[in-house]
Amino acid sequence: MIELRPFADLGSANHGWLDAKHHFSFGGYHDPARMNWGNLRVWNDDTIAPHTGFPPHPHRDMEIITYVREGAITHEDSLGNKGRTEAGDVQVMSAGTGVRHSEYNLEDVTTKIFQIWIVPTRDGEAPSWGAKPFPRGERSGHFVTLASGYEDDNDALPIRTDARIVAATLKAGESAEYKIGKDRKGYMVPATGAIRLDDVRIEARDGVAISEVDVIRVTAIEDSEIVLVDAA
Template structure:
């Protein structure tokens, strides 16, 4: 099954400094058909104005992955972690037993991020934060694992859940495959470009919910940057 969720169908709100689109029910947006996809709970498409951001606020019991599409985001938390994650890079915050953090766009340009929340399968652990670059050249023509709950994904940022976050950059006409298995669910969003899976076309920022496929074959119609969550 491949279900297209067009960008124009997403929930959300424009707060002026923040233009947020929600692939799943979040904050004031609730759609009983879009509460979660397996253990994937949130996929927000956030556009943050220069010099603004999210002031300190708490989280617990959630794996929060931030994929920076444009600009940069600066994180600071009550554990003493502070870091700047720029376009193409990824940060992971395991909220664990509780963490308070802020995220600001300290840049002179607009920042665009995907923020992805996955329900943990391990709890009761101390919170943590990490960030690392993922050069787009390394994922040219293939899926590369950015964050993973599995110990054999050595180069990925660790998350405490039965899931992976992967990404690929494809030139127009290129195809990449991701073996997922029919017992798993996938949610895919092209950050840029346009792609096709079987007979379904997805444009930039559309969501694609996938289940009951052994292998996901993605063909780029235009040069595309793709992010995918492999969920339990």
């Protein structure tokens, strides 16, 4: 099954400094048909104005992955972690038993991020944070794993859940495959460009929910940057 969720149909909230689009129910946007996709709970498409951001606030029992599309985001938390994650790179916060954090765009330009929340498989553990560069050139033409709950994904950021976040950059006309398995659920969003999955055209920032598919085969119609969550 392949279900297209056009960008124009997503939930939205514009706070001035933050223009947010919600692929799933979040905040004031509620759709009982879009509460989650497997253990994937949130996929927010956030545009953050320069020198603004999310002030300190608490989380617990959630894996929070931030994929930076443009600009940069600066993280600070109650564990003493502080770091700047820029376009193409990823940060992961395992909220665990509880943590307070802030996420600010300290840049002079607009920052655009995907914020992805996945329900953890393991709980009761201390919170943690990490970030890593993933140069777009190193994922040209194929999918690479950015964050993973599996020990054999040594180069990926660790998350405490039965899921992977993978990404690829494709030139127009190029194709890539990802073996997901028919018992899994995939959720894919092109950050840029346009792609084709079977006979479905997916534009930049559209979502597509995938199930009962063994291998995901994607072809780029335009130069594209693709992010995919492989969820339980």
